[in-house]
Amino acid sequence: MFNQNEIAINSVMFWAVAFAAIALLNMASGVRAKSYLFAGVNLAFLFLLLGKSVVFVPLFVGAVFVVLQSFSIKSAKLATLTISSTILFFMFMVNKLQASVASFTAVGSILAIVGFSFITLRCVEVIRGVFSGQHAAPSLVMLTNYLVPFHMLAAGPIAAYDDFARKPFDDARLTNEDVMQAVEVIARGLFNKFVLCYFIDKIFLSGFRSDGAAFVLETLMFTLWSYLDFSSYSNIALGIGKLAGVTTPVNFRNPLISRNVIDFWDRWHISLSHFVKRNVFMPIQIALMRSRMRPRPLLYASFATTVSFLLVGLWHGIALKWLTWGALHALGLVGVRVYTHFLQKALTPQQMVAYRKNMAIRVVATVVTYVYVAFAFLAVALIGR
Incomplete structure (x- = not known):
């Protein structure tokens, strides 16, 4: 295997x-x-x-x-x-x-x-x-x-x-700049994996055996470690693909600065989220929209999201901890959809633009999203004990 x-x-x-x-x-x-x-x-x-x-x-x-x-x-x-x-x-x-x-x-x-x-x-x-x-x-x-x-x-x-x-292969001839960029991406992946992940593991992680403030810090640092560890493989694959001329998609775009859980999944394991959208979410939503039931786009999107991320959880592992992880992300995604729907009803287009540009709101939203994602990882760790 x-x-x-x-x-x-x-x-x-x-x-x-x-x-x-x-x-x-x-x-x-x-x-x-x-x-x-x-x-x-x-x-x-x-x-x-x-x-x-x-x-x-x-x-x-x-x-x-x-x-x-x-x-x-x-x-x-x-x-x-x-x-x-x-x-x-x-x-x-x-x-x-x-x-x-x-x-x-x-x-x-x-x-x-x-x-x-x-x-x-x-x-x-x-x-x-x-x-x-x-x-x-x-x-x-x-x-x-x-x-x-x-x-x-x-x-x-x-x-x-x-x-x-x-386009299975990139026929463009590699330039010196292309080579340097690819090597930099590979080096970043190796540094993240063998330096940053190593020190975070040794200094902050204890298998969630800590308590109090140390427990909270470990939860937050475990999320950072998970991102660095996972994205390192994708960076290395991306760099090798670039050097070999094999089309290899970008898989991470700074997910830990996401504004909400929807934004998070547009940045985290992008290829998986796009796969789920193409093969699970869209077919379910289209089938519901074509049914004879009363059109309810928000409800249909929420249902399709829930099914999609329960399956994403089970794809990670056939276990309660991963089903819970998928359910938490589904809940977060549906919550963002409902909240966005409420804002669009309550605010004018100008107010909506101002809301999105407000830096204080952006900072709070980013922190809340990070904590929520960390909580989902924590649930996996605790249920898996």
């Missing part, structure tokens, strides 16, 4: 593969050549990681390829979608439950490999894109590159299939 400890950014193997990818892709020209080289790098990385079990990854990618090809047959389209979605969900559940079930067999371990969370979400993305008719089925090589990019396996980001299908 993939995890961050196995795909470690401090391992020689990871960086050897990264340097090989950067060198090979910069020597190649054209999407076809880059596609084959990148697929080779990705499979080589998986072989180094998994050994002989790597054979099941191409088999899985091949199975997804067959599913995508079958969508061209109208009579089999819906049945194939149902069966493939069921199998994908089963493998995802195996992956999530493996850590808590000691009796998993070798077969269970293999299913856990291909059911890894980020691969699962990419499967959903490509299946949606092809099933809807928005995109033609990708070649086997391109599908490999989309599902198992070595630099995005550990912690994302989840590249949107729409973006990948449109």
Whole structure:
């Protein structure tokens, strides 16, 4: 099973593969050549990681390829979608439950490999894109590159299939400025992970065994640590992608200065929030708006948000602590929607502009949002004890 400890950014193997990818892709020209080289790098990385079990990854990618090809047959389209979605969900559940079930067999371990969370979400993305008719089925090589990019396996980001299908590689020649910016992003990720996170952990974190003011401080610092730790992987992936010319989306934009929880999810794990919006929130909201029920946009948006973030919580882990975390974020998002609706009713457009520009209100809102996000993380820690 993939995890961050196995795909470690401090391992020689990871960086050897990264340097090989950067060198090979910069020597190649054209999407076809880059596609084959990148697929080779990705499979080589998986072989180094998994050994002989790597054979099941191409088999899985091949199975997804067959599913995508079958969508061209109208009579089999819906049945194939149902069966493939069921199998994908089963493998995802195996992956999530493996850590808590000691009796998993070798077969269970293999299913856990291909059911890894980020691969699962990419499967959903490509299946949606092809099933809807928005995109033609990708070649086997391109599908490999989309599902198992070595630099995005550990912690994302989840590249949107729409973006990948449109532009899998950046053909622009790297300038010295591009190289320096990419190296700076990687260096920032490494510094955050191995310096800042290390000192925060050693100085402020105790597994929430502190009390009083120290407990409050630990809760706030744990939130900062979580951001620095998580975003470091995304920064490194972004920098490697830039150097190799592989399209890699930005995943974090200073989320801890967010004005509210909606703003937070526009800045935190951006690729996941956009995935949920495309594949869960919008389908639910559109279905409700098209129903014969009385149009109630705020209610429909609130319901879609709640379902979406309960699923986001369970995606992090099949456990009460993550369900609670998802519920708290859903509550925060719905609360912001309701409050914004109230303000729009109570204030004139000019007053609304003045309200948003008021620095004192902005500072208070940012602090409240940070504390709320920290409280959600605290709930995970306390319930998980």
